[in-house]
Amino acid sequence: MSNDRYKSVEHCVAVDSSRARISVPLFVNPCFDSVIGPFSQMLKDGEKPVYKHVLFSDYWNYFFRKRPSGKASLDFAKI
Template identity: 85%
Template sequence: MVVIHKNDSNLWPPQTRNQVLEYQKWATPLAKKLLEVLLKGLNVNEIDESLEPLLMGTMAININYYPPCPNPSIAIGFRRHCDMSCITLLLQDDTGGLYVQGTKGDNWIHVNPIKGALAVNIGNSLQIMSNDRYKSIEHCVAVDSSRARISVPLFVNPSPDSVIGPFPQILKDGEKSMYKHVLFSDYWDHYFSKRPSGKASLDFAKI
């Protein structure tokens, strides 16, 4: 199930509708607080009414179910990719299987689930806005031989009509812009027009 707009809630499966709405209501202020902390490192002091659509104009929730696979060596839950969001809040069960790429070569690090904790990924949109000061996290999912896995990522995205590009606060001292300004809906279309492949979709906005 994918949820993007709350006003589409009448289309959602009734078995999960109320729980998803409640989770989104709880997670929204948390996402805003996390973004405010990250933005202070970019000399952006608060998320006001003008910045809110740019940073968290839409939210999408996936409810993912990965069945057990008797031979995990011949299957993968989700291939390597980066999220296109500003940030992603990930709620996962205790099965494990999420891997993030390390900083040295092609090593992959397993993200051990911690009860009561969320995993937070930086996405491509924030990498673009931060002019590479923050880097999106390349990750993948491996299936388990005997246990199913359930994960609920909440993607905090710009609104479709937002124009994303490096913040002027970053460039005011002459720092070179690594990205052009692009309409988020155009980037969205580009991202989903191709098979996920690492950080390749960032090329759409690179100068």
């Protein structure tokens, strides 16, 4: 969405065997028929998009067919 302007970090968990750990996963996804891609506001002064616009259901299917492997799933939408 940010056209690689903002970088996310990989998920990392530090385990401490002396204390209990609680995980609360939260997933937010668009509808399967939504088109996803870089926001036009992120493209400044003629900057070219790094990612193409794709149907979220196509990305979802690719993500789970390939098996989640970090940021490698973003290659599906790279131009």
